[in-house]
Amino acid sequence: MINLVLLLVAAALVSAQFSFEANAQIDNTKVDMDNNLQVLPTQRRRLRKYVRISIPPPERARFVSGKRLELECEAMGSPAPSVHWLLNDEPVIDYEEEANEIPTSHPSNLARLTSKLIVPSARDGDVFTCVATAGIKEDSASTTIYSEGAETPQLLTLEKLFSIPSKPVITTFYNDVLQEIGTTLILPCRVYSQTEHQVFWQDSRANLVYSNSRIRVLPSGDLLIAGLRWADMGEWTCTAKNMYGKDSATTFLYPTKPRQQ
Numbered sequence: 001m002i003n004l005v006l007l008l009v010a011a012a013l014v015s016a017q018f019s020f021e022a023n024a025q026i027d028n029t030k031v032d033m034d035n036n037l038q039v040l041p042t043q044r045r046r047l048r049k050y051v052r053i054s055i056p057p058p059e060r061a062r063f064v065s066g067k068r069l070e071l072e073c074e075a076m077g078s079p080a081p082s083v084h085w086l087l088n089d090e091p092v093i094d095y096e097e098e099a100n101e102i103p104t105s106h107p108s109n110l111a112r113l114t115s116k117l118i119v120p121s122a123r124d125g126d127v128f129t130c131v132a133t134a135g136i137k138e139d140s141a142s143t144t145i146y147s148e149g150a151e152t153p154q155l156l157t158l159e160k161l162f163s164i165p166s167k168p169v170i171t172t173f174y175n176d177v178l179q180e181i182g183t184t185l186i187l188p189c190r191v192y193s194q195t196e197h198q199v200f201w202q203d204s205r206a207n208l209v210y211s212n213s214r215i216r217v218l219p220s221g222d223l224l225i226a227g228l229r230w231a232d233m234g235e236w237t238c239t240a241k242n243m244y245g246k247d248s249a250t251t252f253l254y255p256t257k258p259r260q261q
Contacts, residue, residue: 204234
């Protein structure tokens with residue numbers, strides 16, 4: 001940018017000098033020139049508001065009776081996107097209850113988010129839709145379920161009641177996020193677990209996070225960082241653990257310079 005300004009100023013000076021010398025050859029009249037060149041300050045560009053599903057769930061997915069299906073959807077946007085799921089155009093209730101707790105993202109940030117939907121039971125022809133939202137922007141992608149053999153409502157109920165417990169799955173997290181220094185950031189870490197589980201975080205230096213006046217783990221499992229600092233840059237890891245195993249997800253955090261008003 002500086003080189004461009006210098007080139008423009010140099011071009012203006014050469015042009016002015018050429019005009020002065022040409023006029024002097026025609027007329028010896030004194031010519032006054034104003035060499036006071038002013039370069040107007042450029043305003044910093046604001047991030048364009050957008051949302052896009054960068055990795056959609058598959059167009060078709062096979063459901064096997066007795067096994068749970070995991071659908072994954074990745075979205076990116078500014079401000080940071082949120083994701084909710086629909087089943088045959090109706091909200092997935094269990095997922096909605098958790099997703100609705102995720103606080104509104106800071107207007108200055110930009111993030112890439114991964115959302116996973118655990119499907120313990122489904123019918124042939126069911127359509128699951130991932131809906132990503134950032135501000136008033138929205139994008140969506142759908143998956144159609146196919147299965148071998150029809151399942152009755154009674155069988156679906158029994159599968160839910162007698163499903164085999166397994167390790168937890170982190171269903172919502174940022175892959176990476178950019179946000180202004182000095183603001184408050186919340187890193188989501190939502191967990192699907194059929195049994196009691198624990199959530200803990202490690203900071204960018206791989207140290208366990210213990211709640212303090214600036215950083216604390218919320219009851220939801222999300223991590224709150226107040227007064228974001230440049231030193232906070234790096235990978236932050238959320239780990240969920242139950243008696244059957246554990247799952248981890250990592251977020252790369254990049255604090256950015258505050259924007260001029």
